[in-house]
Amino acid sequence: MVGPASPGLLGYWIVIALMMTGFYIVIAHDNLVKKIVGLNVFQVSVFLFYILMAKVTGGTAPILDEGIKLYSNPLPHVLILTAIVVGVATTALGLALVVRIRNAYDTIEDDEILAVEEEEDR
């Protein structure tokens, strides 16, 4: 039986803890920058998830060399390289939007922005 305390699954438990932390920050925080930070934590947990998945116990980096028979799976690493680029782009765009929002509304608190917008709707 593999229980939650088993070291083999420890990585996955960390991934889930990070994932939920990030998700919680996105939902619960009103500060727009903190939301982006939460989003980052959430994405990084997925990166970790892919990297853990690729690890083969006793395997080494996928470099051809004499005497090495066992390699970790390189494909998820390559995939996650792409996802990291996407994550950087999203963060940059999100922060750029926050700058513009701050110029337009003079605040980066979501609840204050909502109050202004509800005023406009009326």
Place this chain on the structure above:
Amino acid sequence: MEPHLPILQVVVPLLCAPICVLLRDAKLSWLWATIVTWIAFFIALVLLGKVLASGLIIYELGSWPAPWGIEYRIDAANALVLVIITAIGAITLPYAKASVEKEVSEPRIYLFYLMYMLCLTGLIGITTTADAFNLFVFLEISSLSSYVLISLGGNRRALTASYRYLIMGTLGATFYIIGVGLMYMMTGSLNMADLATLLPAVDHTRTVLAAFAFVVVGLGLKLAMFPLHTWLPNAYAFAPSAVTVFLASTATKVAIYALLRLVFTVFGGTDLFIGTDISLMLIIVALVGMFAGAFVAIFQNDVKRMLAYSSVSQVGYMVLGIGMASAAGLTGGIVHLFNHAVMKGAAFMAVGAMFYVVGSVRLNDLAGIGKRMPVTTAVFLVAGLSLIGTPVTVGFISKWQLVQASLALGWWYVAAGILLSSLLAIVYVWRVVEVAYLKAPPEGAVGRSEAPLSMLVPMIVLAAATIWFGIDGDTTLRIAGEAANALMGPASGGKP
């Protein structure tokens, strides 16, 4: 050249987009974008023709055989979606010229067309690819560029709408790759056809079940499935008019296509979906969405936002078709995908033209618009009738197909739901018609002031298409039927 059409479809707009930065001129980059998008449209038409004539097209990138390499697969389902997105993309550009000049500041216009082409690339890529991870990359290309497009709206609220869409969209896409990762864990493959053969062996592990849930929720966020739709209304309402036309007719459609592909092609061989609680759940979500969207639309004073909520309701019809999981229901969902793109495009174009002339699309400001802009209002009327589902318009064809499909399954309450939610559509369309035709124009309004011809012609074309495909429903129904067969049939599983 011809065997390379599937990849050219993606590469042409992708590589042509950065040239806008070199052109740096509003008019030139518009012209460039128009030429490129029309080329993409013709490629899509040729592909559809080839698929209907000779069936599945498989293109291996760099000649690496699947499942190691990435492959593009074109069947009736994605050929149809390709034609929809490139056609809307091509018809929107002539319209966009005047509209964008008015709503986006001059130095940013070339960037607008750059993003427009990148967004088109992303949407085309999602549609053509047969690789689950590749789909994610294109999903992000189209999403990132559409956040930028939305934020270019004149109102400062475009910025917050774009920001919220960014948060929700990124969550959705990340959910999707979690799902893909879980599938990869169990099967060691990312190729959709390959997954379809490998998944049934492991379909009752909790990992695959979780993967399915993550994928459906992730794509549900992207396609604005009812409880996950909250980003949509403001994003559509505050984006520049041309962007609203483009995104409303394509972005959600492509996400629905991706859901169809994942649910039927990838998970088709497993018994996780068809006839299970998950398909029942989709039907409930679709029905609630149809009513909630239409109901909220009734109380909107901003016509753009009204149409945005109406989109939430219309997405419900398409999800309903997926949830039915029968060939007839799926045909209804796919034909509605096409029909809704045409009629929502026409409706948003008409509203965009009103915004161009009046400077606002709040109901109070549109009093008597039927006399000031008779052609535009007529286009809106046609699109509105189609949203309701009156005969002779495309809306009727798809609703009729959906009603028949639900009756064939013996679900009369679903059929009743389709009819009742159409009644709600009458109310919100009527609110605009009443203001447009029965109220006197405000003091000081110019007698006749239509939008420029470059905006009128595209919207008339779409309104004409609304009626044309409403009378001649056979063509679209036949293609949608083939698409449904391609998705549900055994061949779709990619089994050789």
